[in-house]
Amino acid sequence: MEKRLIATLLRIVQTPKSDFPAGVGLRDFRQRYGIGLPVGSTSIRFSDKDKVEITALLKAQAGIDPGQVSPGAWEGLTRAQALNLAHDEKLARGAVKRDRISVKAAPGQAMRIGGRSLELPNHAHLDINWKEVDAIEHPCALVVENYEVFDALHRTEITNALAAAGYEQALIIYRGDTNESRKDHVLAFLAAFALPVVLFGDLDPASLVEASSFPNARAITLPVALDQAFDSYGNKDLYARQVGPAFEQLLDSPSRGLRTVANEIHRQRKGLVQESMIGRGVALQVEAI
Structure with a gap:
């Protein structure tokens, strides 16, 4: 996962609000995983069930626990440094x-x-x-x-x-x-x-x-x-x-x-x-x- 998308997904699961701007990355995420509901052409709505699925996705594919990592933890890091925060074995499992x-x-x-x-x-x-x-x-x-x-x-x-x-x-x-x-x-x-x-x-x-x-x-x-x-x-x-x-x-x-x-x-x-x-x-x- 891209560092920017990871930060966006962390914000989604860590905030009580449900509607988020439908940027290119988030639209691609919704199409790829089938998570979220379009609201008009400018927003995507994520239910509590969606947030549970996003949390599981972050853990499974990026090795990130949203309960432990905040979006700010990724700021200022290179892509390689950002990936160091994830668990390598989980990333490998995703590739399989x-x-x-x-x-x-x-x-x-x-x-x-x-x-x-x-x-x-x-x-x-x-x-x-x-x-x-x-x-x-x-x-x-x-x-x-x-x-x-x-x-x-x-x-x-x-x-x-x-x-x-x-x-x-x-x-x-x-x-x-x-x-x-x-x-x-x-x-x-x-x-x-x-x-x-x-x-x-x-x-x-x-x-x-x-x-x-x-x-x-x-x-x-x-x-x-x-x-x-x-x-x-x-x-x-x-x-x-x-x-x-x-x-x-x-x-x-x-x-x-x-x-x-x-x-x-x-x-x-x-x-x-x-x-x-x-x-x-x-x-x-x-x-x-």
């Missing part, structure tokens, strides 16, 4: 994860990559270097936002939902975080193989804004009984923290699917985390966007 993504098949199905078929047990996936993959025998991809859901996908109703919408045999991909895979690697893989994408994530302003601009996204996943899901598991604080101009533009989106879901979230004034769909028999559907 370059170009890697986390994949599996839909529950009850086999993964077909490079001419091979592989069935994995529950709570298992492959960590692969996508640049070493020469062929994918899956016609589409399901990108899962949260790791807990990716890991316990067999405890959701996603397989039936994909089949009903014509997305059978989807390759399941974890969107990535600071430790397991990374969003920019996932996007590069999807672009290289031109896979149509179904998104399975939280139903809240931040995730819907991301869905609206996710490359080659064709559909999103939501409960069949959306009202009931919001009544049972909706979170008003989640909505209040994330609502902003970027989300409000979706209320009039030309995409019927995005417009319908955005207006329902807005009407409910709640967000719905996808972990609520684990182990509860929540019927799912795939909605075109």
Whole structure:
């Protein structure tokens, strides 16, 4: 990481405010890691959850503990001196994860990559270097936002939902975080193989804004009984923290699917985390966007 970006990220996690100027470096960071929510064209909003992810990222990739290092500690140092404040072994570990993504098949199905078929047990996936993959025998991809859901996908109703919408045999991909895979690697893989994408994530302003601009996204996943899901598991604080101009533009989106879901979230004034769909028999559907 560049010294200037490290200083900016330290300020973000060490201050209670949530909105920060959308400079070139911070915009690139948001695009690369999928952390933060654009607010208009001049600011990026970071929630408490985002700040936790940034803290983990600083520790994992730069060996920096935001609880111990202040932005001022980097001032006046050369780049080499700045890197001396980080832990070399953690930097090396980050390099090992370059170009890697986390994949599996839909529950009850086999993964077909490079001419091979592989069935994995529950709570298992492959960590692969996508640049070493020469062929994918899956016609589409399901990108899962949260790791807990990716890991316990067999405890959701996603397989039936994909089949009903014509997305059978989807390759399941974890969107990535600071430790397991990374969003920019996932996007590069999807672009290289031109896979149509179904998104399975939280139903809240931040995730819907991301869905609206996710490359080659064709559909999103939501409960069949959306009202009931919001009544049972909706979170008003989640909505209040994330609502902003970027989300409000979706209320009039030309995409019927995005417009319908955005207006329902807005009407409910709640967000719905996808972990609520684990182990509860929540019927799912795939909605075109």
